[in-house]
Amino acid sequence: MDHTELEDRSIPFLMHLIVGRVENLVNAWARPLGLKIEGVRVLFRLLAADRTVNELARLTGVELSTLSRLLTRMEGMDMIARRRDTTDGRSVIVSLTEKGRALALRHQPVYFKDYETVLMKGFSSTEARQLRELVVRMLDNLENSEVHPRSALEDTPNRISA
Amino acid sequence: MDHTELEDRSIPFLMHLIVGRVENLVNAWARPLGLKIEGVRVLFRLLAADRTVNELARLTGVELSTLSRLLTRMEGMDMIARRRDTTDGRSVIVSLTEKGRALALRHQPVYFKDYETVLMKGFSSTEARQLRELVVRMLDNLENSEVHPRSALEDTPNRISA
């Protein structure tokens, strides 16, 4: 697709396209492992430390119920293990199995570099730095603006039937 | 969530978070209309011109079968109409109904501005321009790099059982 054809050149839409394509690439890459991008994120995240399900959800951006079922699958593939926290019986601690750790260790170094490399090909180090800064600020904006844009209804004088 | 906690500050992941949050906001905004973000995109896109299903898919980034079913729903809500192309019997031309056009016209001006405004709050015009340029270049990189990063399997000396 030639994006120059796109009339909608808004930042959110362009970013949507970029993210979608990266996810497709990563999903294809991770298919032989039986994972999709969320699973890959979980795997790599657990390299740094064991995590509760809640922490994992927060850190990977995966919805909680989705994550719970993903963990069940990854458990079945012997990549991760769940154990109940002994000090807080509500929490479940997720950790890598030996197999999961080997997998993560083997692929992590390549993974992050590869995708950022493709994405930011031809970027000067200054541009790369600027981009990262701007992206972080956008995320800040989203999190600090508790005030949502007005809804389609508030915006609408006469009610539209669903 | 405080993104400063995130260890993974890679551009793809940060963009993933941003896009996800924007989609949630837009979905909430569009719920009273019976639409989600893809439907909103279709609606606004059709303001400029009638389109075939294929064109719409390409222009909105929605997968074809998903789009087909979305169109059926939007047809049921009397927002769009489908008619077969008389010059090419394979194509279906999608257009706005009167109701759909009114809806799109009412909301479009507000919509784009609102979300870009939230996202890029506090950005100087220079920063905004830089961001747009960098984003477009990332999209270019994805589309020109036909060479995918090597797959997890090629990368893996000993095969991992699925």
Added chain:
DNA sequence: TTTCAATAGTTGCGTTTACAAGTAAAAACG
């Protein structure tokens, strides 16, 4: 032509998703 291939769109189907409801443990309250 007749046949074969390519394009456009829809639908069948198994998987995944997200919201909400459910279970269970801990914390807060009185």
Added chain:
DNA sequence: CGTTTTTACTTGTAAACGCAACTATTGAAA
């Protein structure tokens, strides 16, 4: 303490997703 609320996670359910298979039309090949 007993009661209520909050927190952590899982599961039920209906809807949505994407791949692949299918139908139909057009284009190319021989």
